[in-house]
């Protein structure tokens with residue numbers, strides 16, 4: 239080894255010991271005679287002192303050091319004088335008086351400083367990710383991520399789960415996104431797909447009798463990206479045989495509780511056992527199927543109260559089959575026009591035509607002012623206050639549109655107000671289960687039913703009949719685990735019966751030929767004795783992001799892509815040479831030919 243200790247290890251007890259450290263120059267301070275160099279590695283920072291009276295040769299090396307040089311220093315541990323100890327450093331009670339020093343590798347001046355959290359553009363960080371990863375925050379995130387995954391592996395192993403790898407080059411598994419395709423060289427004009435998830439394979443492993451499977455699995459989805467999305471991401475994927483919904487919920491809830499206790503012991507659960515909400519309830523109350531339950535601020539349905547309203551925006555929305563709902567901003571009646579405009583901009587971004595609002599002057603007399611108050615009758619104002627419990631000094635925000643739009647807009651504004659009011663305590667984890675999802679949702683554009691989860695999700699037994707008569711009313715045996723406004727996991731009990739699977743494909747308008755070409759292997763496997771089974775997948779990136787208190791998953795992925803799906807460090811995706819394309823029997827068309 240090139241060192242006897244790490245840079246995070248030495249304490250007052252080591253006084254007098256002769257040690258060797260190796261690491262990076264975090265900071266160098268030249269006090270003329272004395273040079274102080276903070277040596278950094280993954281484990282911490284140790285101060286080394288170069289004194290020419292002690293060693294002129296070492297001091298000369300000390301003079302040549304610059305930020306991020308890789309150095310090896312041999313020296314004696316000594317206690318710092320009482321008034322010089324550094325409480326912020328684990329090694330702050332000691333320093334190293336350097337006897338010998340050696341530059342193991344010099345370094346160019348990095349494009350941004352690494353020893354503090356000074357703001358740097360994300361572009362620069364991603365281009366020099368290997369340097370960005372030297373910073374303490376990202377190092378902690380990587381270690382946290384490792385701990386989460388290591389704990390999950392240990393825990394599931396103890397529960398008799400078997401970790402099984404499934405292929406990356408597969409036939410497309412539909413999870414609702416676009417596939418990444420890989421051309422086959424050996425089979426011209428054929429393509430593999432990268433798995434959107436190991437869904438079909440884990441189900442086939444249940445047919446194989448593996449009983450309890452898991453995998454820390456990489457998934458690939460060619461989607462438009464958002465803050466919490468990446469073209470490739472990691473799941474804890476698991477599947478179990480001979481289980482029903484309760485078994486899956488119980489196991490995952492216990493794993494979550496044990497995991498948080500292990501890796502985030504300082505965090506508090508808002509509630510255990512985790513509360514359970516139906517999808518309908520979550521949408522109605524919070525306008526979201528992944529509600530942040532750290533605060534209430536529930537939406538109030540006013541559709542009946544304003545059923546005969548003379549206010550066109552309300553009556554128009556209701557006439558078109560929409561809804562009118564209310565979000566109360568507690569104590570926010572002093573919001574300025576500008577602040578309300580900001581909220582309106584958010585609403586418009588999400589498809590609202592505008593944002594109707596009013597202020598509560600006096601709740602006892604039902605006096606409202608501003609915004610749309612003049613369009614409300616006294617009775618309506620009274621009823622709105624009674625239904626919502628809004629009080630004097632509150633701000634009323636109305637949504638009048640299709641249910642989906644109103645939910646998206648008021649759900650988002652609820653989060654915004656929660657944030658502004660400081661109601662989203664980062665120390666609290668408000669985990670909850672969302673249950674009873676619809677099996678299918680209507681795809682307006684394509685005029686067809688789409689699976690809400692995926693085509694292998696089982697309908698609830700009592701709704702089987704409705705699959706043909708009233709598909710929109712069929713509930714699925716599906717569940718999501720949410721926390722603090724994030725969907726952290728989702729899964730379902732699967733269809734294990736060939737006939738029901740066929741019915742599902744029919745409902746999704748997947749014709750016989752497609753059923754055979756796409757899913758023939760699944761349908762066939764189900765004829766060889768498929769056990770009842772179900773499973774779930776966690777978004778590991780999101781879980782770690784939430785635990786680390788980071789705003790997006792790029793902060794917890796070692797080498798993430800940008801929001802536009804590019805890798806700035808290696809410059810992927812990139813052009814390839816003609817020969818590679820020829821080998822793959824690919825000719826570029828139209829615009830793509832120009833380089």
Ligand code: ASP
Pocket residue numbers: 413434435436437476728729730773774775
């Ligand atoms: N394969 C599903 C997904 O990726 C999870 C599951 O149903 O287990 O969302």
